[in-house]
Amino acid sequence: MVRNGQDLGSGLLFIAIGGVGLWWGREYELGTTANMGPGFVPMALSGILVLMGLAIGLRACRGANTAIDRVHWRPVLLLTLAMLAFAGLIRTAGFAPAIVATVIVAALASRESRAREFVPLSIGLAVVCVLVFVVALRQPVAIFGAS
């Protein structure tokens, strides 16, 4: 029986990455050993990775019992959302709104955050970043609006 969730999971992950490598690389020219094409090394590495993934996955059947650590969804999802907000807003809404939105969404990731703290923080950080990056370092971004 599978007891080592970490080993099994990482084995599957490596097989998946190697598999993607083999599948996407299937049309790259292999060449000969004396004159390798662009596909030789990627295919070799992907193949090795699949084999290693198999070895790690099979090892999971014995070995120590280490379950996969619990995933904490709240920080992961909210931080991801915060980063996506930044990526989406910086060109459309502008530098300052992007920062305010990112800080507020990110702050929600922690249970300890308090609105009376992070709302002023987001505005303060936006002001400081505008002064440092736009005014002083002259980054080519619009403070408000599309750029």
Next chain:
Amino acid sequence: MDILHNLAIGFMAAASWQNLSYCLVGCLLGTLIGVLPGIGPIATIAMLLPATYGLPPLGALIMLAGIYYGAQYGGSTTAILVNMPGETSSVVTCLDGYQMARRGRAGAALAVAALGSFFAGCVGTIMVAAFGPLLAAFSEKFTSVEFFSLMVLGLLSAVVMAGGGLLKAVAMIVVGLLLGLVGTDVQSGTARYTFDVSELWDGIGFLPLVMGLFGINEVMINLEQTQRRELLATKITGLWPTREDFRQAWPAALRGTALGSVLGILPGSGSVLASFASYTLEKKIARDPSRFGRGAIEGVAGPEAANNAAAQTSFIPLLTLGLPSNVVMALMMGAMIIQGIAPGSVVMDKRPDLFWGMVASMWIGNLMLLVINLPMIGIWVRLLRIPYRLLYPCILVLCLIGIYSVSSSPTDLLLTVVFALFGYGLNKLGCEPAPLILGFILGPSMEENFRRSLVLSQGDALVFVQRPLSLALLLAAACLLAVIVLPQIRKSREDAFKD
């Protein structure tokens, strides 16, 4: 006298007002970010990489070196004051440093750590100046065959010295090598693994990768634990160690320096092993070993000196062979490549001002940390009080602005998201991301050397064992693997990484 002459070139290059100010800014920024709770040196350096992008090459390298030392110094500060090691190499500093702080001797511990590091840094700089050219001259005989074997050895030894499962770590290297291949193949012009995204034609950006895997991933992990930090020593008094402290600390620092300088040169070992080894040594030769773990000053001076000496001498393989021995060196190498410098003996020949300027700036950086940072300890302590809930949104925003300011492309921001999630998944699966970075950074040149070797040998793969130097390097790699598999040594390795 060659060394003196070369060092003179270096100091001339490094001591311009401009470069000194880069060094100063680097040290201050590095300490500033490094001392913030929950941000280790690797994340610090990754976060500050964009700051160096716009600078001229030497300025950028000098600032980076400053950031590096600052981050390390910041790491020991948090280790001593809040018992939070920023990275594995300061785990040992926690043992006795924190105990000293609890007895109201935080000032002495910080000062001894800084002085020990400075002394070790001076010795380390001399080592780099003395051994760098020797190794570079040696590597001039290398062809692509030897370079390939050297990289195999370097990657394997880096894995052996790092904690965690060996098989997983090697698999992570392979993932890194594959990620390094993304982009246009130089020899044929074929776009590989670009998934029809035009921004990937130049390969995966270094910044999104390291920021995602280290900077942002670290925030995600930190948010899982409720932060209960206990900051000691409301006021740090008595910064200067007593005469008795000095008497006990200096032999330890001396031994630590010697140990660290040697261990740092070996590819892959780096500062972690050095600080552990030094602590063990001090404990073994102490008259009263029971003092250790209860605030023995040797337990701070020795490992801190060893760690800094190793940090310094680990530049030797990077600067002379182009071989990063740990993640920090991989970050340095990434920054150099972005500046258009391929680290290796060529740099030393063609741009001696660059090489020696950087060596000189290492020393200057160490000095600055001592004179500027130690008196500023009060400010750094105040930073330690900032609660994490206010800190991490700012870290996140700074990472994102850093990435965007370099590439101005939302694609890089999305890549960062992908790598942050990937890193989080790896963490849950118990895979260290460090080997991946090493593979990523060495991937392109490893492929190039591999292909070129086989062109030279007309397709005969035996070429790697037929050339004596290459054979020796591969044998060394095989020995390392054998050593790891032997149970006795494996056990002691696990002990060392138990903390």
